[in-house]
Amino acid sequence: MLISSSSGVWLQTADGRQILDAGGGAIVTNIGHGRPEIAQVASQALERLDYVVPVFATEARVALAEEVSDNWLPDPSWRSVFVSGGSESVDAAIRVAQLHHVACGRSERHKVIGRDVSYHGATLGALSAGLHDRRRKGLEQALLSMPKTSHYDAEELEKVIELEGPDTISAFIGEPVIGAAAGAYVPPDDYWPRISEICARHNILVIADEVMTGFGRLGTTMGHEALKFTPDIIAAGKGLGGGYVPIGGVYCRPDVVAPIAETDLALMFYTFAGHDLCCAVAKKVLEIVREENLIDRARTMGDILRGRLEQEFQDHPNVEEVRGRGLLQGLGLVADRDTGEPFPRSAGFADAVSGIALENGVWVYPSGSGVFDDAVMFGPPFIVEEDQIDQMVTTTRHAIDEAVAALS
Numbered sequence: 001m002l003i004s005s006s007s008g009v010w011l012q013t014a015d016g017r018q019i020l021d022a023g024g025g026a027i028v029t030n031i032g033h034g035r036p037e038i039a040q041v042a043s044q045a046l047e048r049l050d051y052v053v054p055v056f057a058t059e060a061r062v063a064l065a066e067e068v069s070d071n072w073l074p075d076p077s078w079r080s081v082f083v084s085g086g087s088e089s090v091d092a093a094i095r096v097a098q099l100h101h102v103a104c105g106r107s108e109r110h111k112v113i114g115r116d117v118s119y120h121g122a123t124l125g126a127l128s129a130g131l132h133d134r135r136r137k138g139l140e141q142a143l144l145s146m147p148k149t150s151h152y153d154a155e156e157l158e159k160v161i162e163l164e165g166p167d168t169i170s171a172f173i174g175e176p177v178i179g180a181a182a183g184a185y186v187p188p189d190d191y192w193p194r195i196s197e198i199c200a201r202h203n204i205l206v207i208a209d210e211v212m213t214g215f216g217r218l219g220t221t222m223g224h225e226a227l228k229f230t231p232d233i234i235a236a237g238k239g240l241g242g243g244y245v246p247i248g249g250v251y252c253r254p255d256v257v258a259p260i261a262e263t264d265l266a267l268m269f270y271t272f273a274g275h276d277l278c279c280a281v282a283k284k285v286l287e288i289v290r291e292e293n294l295i296d297r298a299r300t301m302g303d304i305l306r307g308r309l310e311q312e313f314q315d316h317p318n319v320e321e322v323r324g325r326g327l328l329q330g331l332g333l334v335a336d337r338d339t340g341e342p343f344p345r346s347a348g349f350a351d352a353v354s355g356i357a358l359e360n361g362v363w364v365y366p367s368g369s370g371v372f373d374d375a376v377m378f379g380p381p382f383i384v385e386e387d388q389i390d391q392m393v394t395t396t397r398h399a400i401d402e403a404v405a406a407l408s
């Protein structure tokens with residue numbers, strides 16, 4: 001399939017078909033496709049400046065850092081470093097945590113605790129910190145060994161810390177709502193506050209991987225707000241550039257980076273980190289989200305989407321659960337809802353559902369791994385309308401039924 005243009009919530013193929021972007025690409029296109037003012041900002045940025053090595057400031061870099069700290073981070077004093085995507089932001093966040101402890105004279109703190117169902121990106125470091133079994137397959141031996149704890153039981157973290165030795169751990173990393181690995185799984189209400197408490201007691205930095213949940217997606221400014229905790233470091237990407245440019249970032253409290261600045265240690269930059277064009281566009285994307293009240297809209301349309309999914313699938317024999325927060329919603333797909341029996345992995349069920357939905361004009365994001373194997377996710381642009389929500393839900397139901405029929 002050749003995609004030739006995009007506008008609003010729609011992708012157009014070269015042969016004239018329209019595809020409803022219910023997955024927002026890979027949960028990326030927060031403000032929707034084809035905004036002409038973004039193209040204008042991009043063109044002006046390139047006329048002004050092209051490549052500038054990341055150690056120099058540029059107007060667009062400074063402006064984006066101010067936009068983010070003034071409007072999106074837990075406190076305006078937080079510091080930002082921009083990178084080119086989510087995996088890079090996670091790798092950089094892990095490096096910041098490690099350098100922080102080394103700068104504080106605790107070089108024995110080198111381990112990062114991740115979770116038993118999680119996805120943090122495709123670099124070797126990010127794959128090691130996460131546990132998405134399908135995406136690690138064939139690479140396990142090349143990955144670093146990093147301890148894992150439960151995605152739902154915060155108390156297990158205490159046991160893992162004891163086992164590993166608190167003095168060996170630099171950071172804990174987790175997604176506020178688990179995206180690709182679990183199809184929008186939301187942990188119990190007390191999970192994140194309890195994780196924060198345990199980490200603070202052991203001087204372990206909490207890294208929130210907000211690559212998918214950041215910048216309004218959950219109907220709150222950042223995802224950690226919806227889950228009622230404040231991390232020490234945030235890694236984020238995707239919605240920051242809204243799909244118009246590849247950009248991510250690492251954000252942290254000033255006291256996390258201050259000790260590093262007092263040593264000869266440094267966070268090595270990626271060559272294209274904070275590209276001026278990407279920063280200029282990302283700033284415009286965030287302004288649009290704020291000025292058009294799109295966070296409120298993500299919350300309102302998220303509620304409507306959730307209601308429609310519950311109505312359509314509450315008795316469906318192959319939907320175990322409707323889950324998610326804001327405009328990040330998912331369906332857990334199983335062979336038998338009553339017993340919870342999964343589809344055989346060889347069936348590639350979520351991919352089959354997504355393929356059939358696509359043939360019928362809707363892109364839904366196939367996801368899931370481990371105990372959450374087989375899920376689909378909805379993460380449309382925040383500008384989505386009610387009739388489009390209806391179309392994505394109806395088409396997905398048809399796709400699930402057809403995929404089940406094809407199996408039997």
Ligand SMILES: Cc1ncc(COP(=O)(O)O)c(C=O)c1O
Pocket residue numbers: 026085086087088090119120121122175179180209210211212237238
């Ligand atoms: C939570 C999370 N972290 C990190 C990543 C990696 O981001 P990227 O694919 O932009 O490198 C993803 C991508 O899906 C993600 O969902």
